[in-house]
Each structure stands twice: as structure tokens, then as C-alpha cells.
Amino acid sequence: MPVRNAPSTLSATLRFMGSRLMHRLRGNASRDTAGVLKDQLHPALGKLDQYVQRCDWVEVKPGGEAWTDSGLDLPRGARISLLAEGMVYVSRAFDVAITPKVGLWFRIGEAPLAKIVGKGCSVVTVDGGRLCFTAKPPGEFADAAGRFEANLSRAPLQGGYRVAVIQWRESLDESLAAAASASPVLFSPLLDRQRHPVLPPQGWHYLWRLGQGEIYRPHQDGHALCCHTRGDVGILQYPLHRALTADTRLSWEWLVEQLPSALPEHTQPTHDYLSIAVEFDNGLDLTWMWSCELPVDTIFQCPLPWWDQRETHWVVRSDTQQLGQWLSEDRAVLADYERAIGGVLPKNIVAVWLIANTAFQRGEGRCLYRGITLSDVAGTVPVKG
Secondary structure: OOOOOOOOHHHHHHHHHHHHHHHHHOOOOOOOOOOHHHHHHHHHHHOOOOOEEEEEEEEEOEOOOOOEEEEEEEOOOOEEEEEEEEEEEEEOOOOEEEOHHHHEEEEEOOOOOEEOOOOEEEEEOOOOEEEEEEEOOOOOEOOOOOOEOOOOOOOOOEEEEEEEEEEEOOOHHHHHHHHHHHOHHHHHHHHHHHHOOOOOOOOOEEOOOOOOOOOEEEOOOOOOEEEEEEOOEEEEEEEEEEEOOOOOEEEEEEEEEEOOOOOOOOOHHHOOEEEEEEEEOOOOEEEEEEEOOOOOOOEEEOOOOOHHHOEEEEEEEEOOOOOOOEEEEEEEHHHHHHHHOOOOOOOEEEEEEEEEEOOOOOOEEEEEEEEEEEEEOOEEEEOOO
16 A cells, blocks of 8 residues: 555644734735726826727636636737736635636637736737636646536635736737836836746746746756746646666755745645656656655645645655755655555656645745756666756
8 A cells, every 4th residue: 555654734734724814913915906907007008009909807706617708809910918916715714825827827719728927928829719718726627728627626716816908009029118118017027028938948848737837947057947936836847758667766956945835735725845756657646845844755645636636745855954955866766656656557757847836825935956867777868957
């Protein structure tokens, strides 16, 4: 039988509830900012008549099995910017909420679904079509076309998002440059994103199920990979195909500067963490993480819906004593799989993952990775950073 040796979640849950109550008493809880974006945007758009074709507002509520129809049919080659505000609450009482960059998704016609980047992003439509939105946590989608997973058990969500859909007359670069001059606070991030997108290193890509992000980028030294997460979530994947044998080892070095959670990460509302994982050809993944206090060699199933059927966590580092240091790790993948997951063994590894989650407590995590390799008797495969 697989090992499951995490402590009871009761203590962590009670500590979390106490910490969030103190969070609220200190006045740090998120507040409904309905109308703030519109108040900021209206005077800016008034200066941009020659660039703005139209601006529409869409209210997106969580829950349900249907996408929210914006009422907008976008032509091929339409240049649009999306700006969003609001929160979707998992628990309003304890201020567990997901921001637009975690939970606001859109699709245009028959194109694959996409997630908003930051508080706003810009796109040029390829084929055009109806613009629709949905507010969904990670793991809700059955496929990239935007169909929803059936039979997911999740408490009702509250709140919602408000989205401004701006259609531009001119090119995105020209329009956003003018808009950034009119309102630097609103549009400078969009202009920077247009001109200098934060992209992962070559060979890596974001898992579609969690959407695009700006969490990972190459380090300036050309050898390391940077991870910086704040109030968001992302999984970076490096596809490969390697037979899983008794000799298969995953090695890496990491320098963790800040952990995302100050509470044990094995409950749903505290499941903010940094880790590296391998995905197997049976659809399961095993992830090795750094915990703030769970003991080394703690093994537990992911506490989140959908992921609890697919992901297993193994604590390889604990506490904060070695933060800021380069540390080396080396794992016997098959032996770890047998202990943590068990059952019929997969035949192959199909990807290496980097995982960063700060969606729930909306904290911050920072780390560097380098020297990631898969090795066996046949040789060593470098996973380029």
C-alpha cells in the first residue's frame, strides 16, 4: 500500500482559521472594488477617441456549467485588451479568494480557452468569433476547448469578476503606447507585456489546464531558471520520453528564497508551495516539494479536487533554515513511485514539471532551479533551464 504519513489536517486548519481572522482584524482582507476600474478607465478612454473603437463591460459570476456570453462577435484580426477586477471567494469569511489571473478564462469562437494574464492582457484574434468568459478554479476543465469536468465536488463560490473589453482601431503597440501615456497605471503593464513578454525558457511551456502566466523566466546568467509567484498558480512542463527503470534518477539544484506558505501545505486553503515533479504515461505525477514545516519524507495526496486523483506530494526539504542556499537533490524515481503511489507501474516518464502555487493565501514564493537531469544506465538527459 502507498505510504500516507502526513499529520492530521485539523491542527493546520485551526491555525489557518486563526491566522485569517487576525488577517481580517488587521484590515488586510480583500475588499470589493466594484466600479474602481470603471472610474479609472473612463477618463483615460476619453483621451483616446482616435484609438478606441468601443469598450464593453462584462460581469462574470462563478459556478454553473455555461460560459458567460459577452454579446460580442469579434472579427478576424480584432485587436482587443481585457482589463479585470474583482475576486472569486472560496471562503469570504477567511478571505480565501482567487484573483482574475488565477480564475478568469476566455475563449473566442472555436479557439482554445485562455486565461487572462495579470490584471489585463491583449490579443489579436486569429479567426474571430463570439467572446465568452468563465470564472473557474484550476482543474475545472475537461479539455482545452473549454468543456467542464463532470462530478467535481466543490463548495459554492461567491463574488465575481468585472471585465472591460476594449477594441482598438490601430495596432496594439501604437494603441497601448497612447493608452499608457493617458493612464500609466492601467496601461503601462499591458504595453510592457506586449513589448517584453515574460516567457519561459525554450523547450518549456505552461500546462493548459492552469493557463499562461508570468511566473517562470530564464535567469540572466543563462544557466538557471527563475520562479517568482505571487497570488497566482502555474505549472511549467518540459515534454520528453524516457523509460522508467530501476536506475532512473531525477537530479536538480534549487535555491529557494521564499516559501509561499507559513502553514503546513496539506490542506486545501494552505496548499501554496514550490516543487518539481515528473509526469508518467498513466496520467499521474509525483512531485517533490519544500515544506515550511511538514517533516522530510512526509507523503500525501494533493488536497485539491481533480488533482487528488492524479498528484502525490513528497516533502524533500523542510523549514526555513536553508533558504537562500543552493542545494542538490537526487531521487530514485521508480523507488519513490512504488512507495508513494504503488500499483501497476508506468512504463515511461513523459514530462518534467515545475509547480508554483500561491493562489489561496495570495502570498509570494521565489526560487531558482538549475542542473535538472534525468539519468539511467543509458545516459543522462539534461532538462534545459
